[in-house]
Amino acid sequence: MNIFRHRPLGLxxxxxxxxVAGCSTADDTSGTVAVPRPDAKTAPxxxxxxxxxxxxxxGQRRADPRPRSDYTAGWGNPAIILRCxxxxxxxxIDPKVAQGDDPNAIAGGVDGVDWLMEKQGxxxxxxxxxxxxxxxxxxxxxxxxxxxxxxxxxxxxxxxVRKAVPTGLASMTG
Numbered sequence: 621m622n623i624f625r626h627r628p629l630g631l632x633x634x635x636x637x638x639x640v641a642g643c644s645t646a647d648d649t650s651g652t653v654a655v656p657r658p659d660a661k662t663a664p665x666x667x668x669x670x671x672x673x674x675x676x677x678x679g680q681r682r683a684d685p686r687p688r689s690d691y692t693a694g695w696g697n698p699a700i701i702l703r704c705x706x707x708x709x710x711x712x713i714d715p716k717v718a719q720g721d722d723p724n725a726i727a728g729g730v731d732g733v734d735w736l737m738e739k740q741g742x743x744x745x746x747x748x749x750x751x752x753x754x755x756x757x758x759x760x761x762x763x764x765x766x767x768x769x770x771x772x773x774x775x776x777x778x779x780x781v782r783k784a785v786p787t788g789l790a791s792m793t794g
Contacts, residue, residue, distance in 0.1 A: 651699070653685040653692050658705025658754065659791050665754040666691050666704035669784035673702070677776040678764065698761035700773055704785075706755045708792050709748050711738055730771060731778035747774060749781060753788045756781055 658666050670690040675682050680696030693702040716722040724739040727750070734750040747770070749756040758777065760770055 651686055653701055655687060655689045656691045656703050656705040662705045662754045662791050665785050669704050669780060672780045672784050674776055674780060678772045698763060701759040703757045704754055706757050708755055709736060712736055730774040733778045733781045751787055752785045753790050754785045755790050756785060
């Protein structure tokens with residue numbers, strides 16, 4: 621079931637106000653990121669996405685993390701991190717999220733791309749595409765703390781996601 625089909629996109633503005641209280645990558649200082657292992661159907665979509673990603677996001681220049689991969693990208697330092705071909709987040713099938721009863725997971729959309737916004741244990745947030753044939757995850761560094769920051773990041777990435785990752789059901793395994 622697509623949890624976003626019945627969720628109003630008007631939830632995005634309040635969600636972004638909550639979400640930007642502090643966003644971070646798993647390790648802002650290492651410059652390394654766990655590389656996803658997408659399946660055979662997902663990998664070409666992620667490689668296509670890698671080719672069309674913008675050179676700047678939220679005014680930050682592209683600075684891809686290590687190890688270099690067609691499944692990861694980054695901008696700035698500390699980096700905004702994108703990972704394509706991740707495994708479906710468990711919250712995407714959680715009935716509490718679908719009903720709007722989980723304050724740590726909120727559905728919303730930006731510029732034609734639906735996102736699951738999840739609050740992490742350390743208070744940061746991650747964003748994962750929904751309703752696309754590949755799961756694309758975006759992690760923001762703590763320095764992006766204003767409501768316009770996360771909205772701008774997702775807006776800057778939306779055209780590339782729409783172009784490279786068609787709508788539909790993603791593989792459960794990435």
